[in-house]
Amino acid sequence: MNRELSAPGQGRHWLSYPKFLVRSLAVATDGPFAFYAWMTVLTAVALVGANAWANQVTQGMITTGMTDHVSWGLYIANFTFMVGVAAGGVMMVIPAYLYHDETMHDVVILGELLAISAIIMCLLFVTVDLGRPDRFWHLIPGVGKFNFPVSMLTWDVIVLNVYLLLNLHVCGYLLYMKFLGQAPSPRWYVPFVLLSIVWAISIHTVTAFLYCGLGGRPLWNSALLAPRFLASAFVSGPAFIILTMLALRKFAGLSLPSGPIRTLVRIIRIVILINLLMLVSEIFTEFYAGGAHTASARYLFLGLHGFHGLVPWMWTAVCANLLAAFLFLHHSVLRSSLVLVAACVFAFVGIWIEKGMGLIIPGFIPSALHEIVEYSPSLIEWKVSAGIWAFGLMVFTIALKIALPVLAGRTEDLLPAASGPAQETGRVGS
């Protein structure tokens, strides 16, 4: 930082940085009626979630559908899925920075902002799953008693928070430089971007290790779990980014180039097949040999001893994934945005089930003593989860609003007030 601090005309970061934050806040909170309506709806849902969580903490987690048999549920399912979405953003970073795809470079900030929002959601989903959130400080290294390196959960705490910081730094630095009207200095962000590529892989690998490291849970105790996590992440993340780009075109009037969407579709085409291949491989291994360790997979796909709560969910996921694969591979996906939207939605929903409820719940059914206790989320769990999704979308919307001038190539909007022509800026928000 020293060199920049001494550079002429911009040496007072302690003055200009707060101005940048205030400016960003102003940009982020300006918009047409539809924007305020969208944010109001999200705020309302988030508040319902906050209230449900407060009740859960006060009355105890008896208010959830979880039991000693199925001791993780919807929260950890969503957490696992969102780690994938956060990691999926890297599929923009790799083409942009490793293959120097210039058009991808222009929109790569979308993937990084998605990562920030998704990680915040992950941290919230873990927090609401705690029986004693008031003891959260026990997890802070140096202050509490951090069981590192033995507990994989401590690894997850580290990799998730560092990934959040990496993305905050890269996005914040680039936007701040735009605000100052200066060219960003590569040495202040390129190393961090390259590190974030490795880090994106690590967050989903470590999250998979949380589960596959448990010898007593045969369904999870598979070496294929981490690769499967990554493959599904590199479908769900890009699918969400494509949907975001289409939405920005439609609702924010941005003329985004088609190149990045084509690149992401090409990536998904390959990865979605790898994901299906690994699913087939897992299913074959489980069912062909048979034996006691197959019980969870049997419960998930076929039902076990008359219990089949997850069977409809899982087949919905399989069908959605197959349909998504078909649509992505069909040539019309690059011509019709309707087909593209359908493909992305099917992929996103399919993986949400497969990497969420379809992974976490059957790990507990049958239980360690082979008892079968089924699980379905309580109303409070749905409310809290919806609240976190709404909050995550709020964060993402605000982040997008701040970055819109950059995406639209109108960086003067981020400059201090006097230099931005009023007519131009009007379009940014609408």
Place this chain on the structure above:
Amino acid sequence: MSETSGPTGGPGDRRPGAAGPTDPSRRNALKGLGATLGAAAFVTAISPLRNLARTTSPEELMQKHYKELDSEEKRAILRRLEEETKLEYGAEARIRDHAAIPGTKFAYAINLSLCNGNGKCVEACHKENNHDRATNQSYIRVLEMPIGTMDMGRGNTTYDHDVPAKGKFYMPVQCQQCDEPPCTDVCPVQATWKEDDGIVVVDYNWCIGCRYCEAACPYHARRFNWRKPEVPAEEVNPEQGLLSNRIRPQGVVEKCHFCLHRTREGRLPACLEACSTGARVFGNILDPESEIRWILENKRVFVLKEELGTKPSFFYFFDK
């Protein structure tokens, strides 16, 4: 804010339906109002937490990890917990901190030829350990298994008929006090650990309630306090241990602790005393004269899920 956001503040919204005010200062005032309303709504939404704040003392909130407490601090905590038991349950409890006895390694064995599944151990555990009455909690589950298999998948834990049933045998399962416990490894905050006498304990004031240990345990030995335990004053067992049977707080994990408040004083676990069949044998395996040592040396004992490498201190055998 008005200096910086002036030009962007207003004139963008000329589309039909855009109801935003065009005057920047008015717009900022509205934004401020919106933010204030949002904050107020948020405070209202999380207001149920106030109830919790009333019942959680600052001392409890800031309490250090068990292993970092000196004897003075421990004394203060024991007195505080006794007061809380009096206040919240109306019971006079005597809570003590029992240290492991040097030269002791506890082990348990069950003679499956004798166990008849009468469930006395389950009930004794429930009472001894001040378990929640409403959920009928206990650290022990008894599997009714058909003779001729060791496949737990064919067992039944919810049998409700006269015992022993023909063609069945009974297998009680509780914490196996593993020498390689997966549950303590996964705990992110070291709230659970293995003591020198082999007992795996939980610091109920340090556990954050993430339940990773419940997922990791291959024996379904851990229980979570899904709600604040309910125990009528006259049923509270007043002889309590800090790391064992004192009434647990809501939202933390607990488990079988071999009744350390009894066994570390030379008494037997409650489940053993309650057993009417003589199937249960408990003792110090480092003592060559102990019955448990004789069993391990002379019976063909086995452990559950040996292939997982957890090295249980809990053994089973048949003798006919």
